[in-house]
Amino acid sequence: MPRRSTAIGLITVYCLLLICLFLSWMRLLHVIWTNPGLIPLGDPNIEKQDTSVRYFDKYSAYISDYEGRPQFCDKCHNYKPDRSHHCRELNRCVRRMDHYCPWAGGIISETTHKFFIQFVFYGALWTLFLLIPTSYYLAERMRIVGDKPSTWIACVALSAIFVVFTGTMFFMTTWNVSINYSTVETVQRGGINNITMLTTRSHRDRRSSRASTTRASTTREKPNVLREVVRDGREYVVFQTQPFDHPWDLGNKANLQSVMGERVIDWFIPLKMSPCVRHEDSMGEFAWSDAVLDMARDWEKDNPGRRIRLVSEWRERSGRSGR
Numbered sequence: 001m002p003r004r005s006t007a008i009g010l011i012t013v014y015c016l017l018l019i020c021l022f023l024s025w026m027r028l029l030h031v032i033w034t035n036p037g038l039i040p041l042g043d044p045n046i047e048k049q050d051t052s053v054r055y056f057d058k059y060s061a062y063i064s065d066y067e068g069r070p071q072f073c074d075k076c077h078n079y080k081p082d083r084s085h086h087c088r089e090l091n092r093c094v095r096r097m098d099h100y101c102p103w104a105g106g107i108i109s110e111t112t113h114k115f116f117i118q119f120v121f122y123g124a125l126w127t128l129f130l131l132i133p134t135s136y137y138l139a140e141r142m143r144i145v146g147d148k149p150s151t152w153i154a155c156v157a158l159s160a161i162f163v164v165f166t167g168t169m170f171f172m173t174t175w176n177v178s179i180n181y182s183t184v185e186t187v188q189r190g191g192i193n194n195i196t197m198l199t200t201r202s203h204r205d206r207r208s209s210r211a212s213t214t215r216a217s218t219t220r221e222k223p224n225v226l227r228e229v230v231r232d233g234r235e236y237v238v239f240q241t242q243p244f245d246h247p248w249d250l251g252n253k254a255n256l257q258s259v260m261g262e263r264v265i266d267w268f269i270p271l272k273m274s275p276c277v278r279h280e281d282s283m284g285e286f287a288w289s290d291a292v293l294d295m296a297r298d299w300e301k302d303n304p305g306r307r308i309r310l311v312s313e314w315r316e317r318s319g320r321s322g323r
């Protein structure tokens with residue numbers, strides 16, 4: 001007996017899922033081709049110490065080396081914004097690089113991470129939808145008619161393989177985003193980070209410190225304070241995080257929202273870019289975690305009259321006068 005309404009329902013859902021998969025893939029490719037998040041190349045004739053660090057002056061804190069300079073890429077001859085990584089396939093540094101994906105068509109990075117997650121999500125849904133009805137009707141056909149059409153068997157086998165592949169990619173990538181790690185960072189998980197923070201002084205304190213403005217102290221007063229440095233008249237403190245301190249963990253929901261979007265509808269529609277690509281906040285390239293703020297607040301307590309600009313900005317935003 002023909003099951004017309006079942007057939008119409010199945011074909012409609014199949015087409016809708018296929019359209020979602022196609023649109024998310026097109027959006028992913030569009031961003032990979034137009035805005036993959038590459039870091040500009042530097043001049044190979046200019047030495048590292050002469051390369052401009054002006055880009056970092058707008059931030060109150062940034063990831064650095066032991067001496068308070070931003071991280072440098074020898075292959076791109078330029079300083080790297082926080083969480084950037086050199087991609088071997090592209091031979092370029094990429095903002096918040098996750099991985100290079102030949103299946104999806106290019107680099108998965110800060111700008112493309114959201115659309116990649118949507119692509120593998122709809123890929124998993126579509127292949128799951130292929131797998132379930134085809135398996136059901138294949139079993140029915142084998143039972144009633146007794147034949148085993150090879151095209152149906154191939155469809156079940158291929159959809160089973162791809163549902164495992166895309167489903168695993170979806171859950172792994174979404175988990176990483178929920179704990180605010182890229183795939184590259186999960187490999188380096190547990191490591192330490194050096195974070196350089198801009199300090200400010202009261203007028204009185206500024207006068208008394210004038211004689212020591214060229215100081216580059218290397219004494220470690222606290223386990224997480226590496227040194228103080230002065231660059232272009234600005235005073236910085238170089239901190240070092242403890243192993244497993246996460247500099248950018250904001251909690252699962254906020255972590256997911258920073259990539260997928262603030263509204264739930266944005267999580268499913270492949271249109272708006274991730275909020276984390278804006279880089280408009282002077283506190284840093286990405287929002288800092290409590291672990292980082294705690295380090296800075298502890299330093300302020302030990303250094304009366306001096307301020308970490310990051311903490312002042314945090315207090316302004318949250319309307320707090322003290323801790």
Ligand SMILES: [Zn+2]
Pocket residue numbers: 073074075076077085086087091092093
């Ligand atoms: Zn590079």
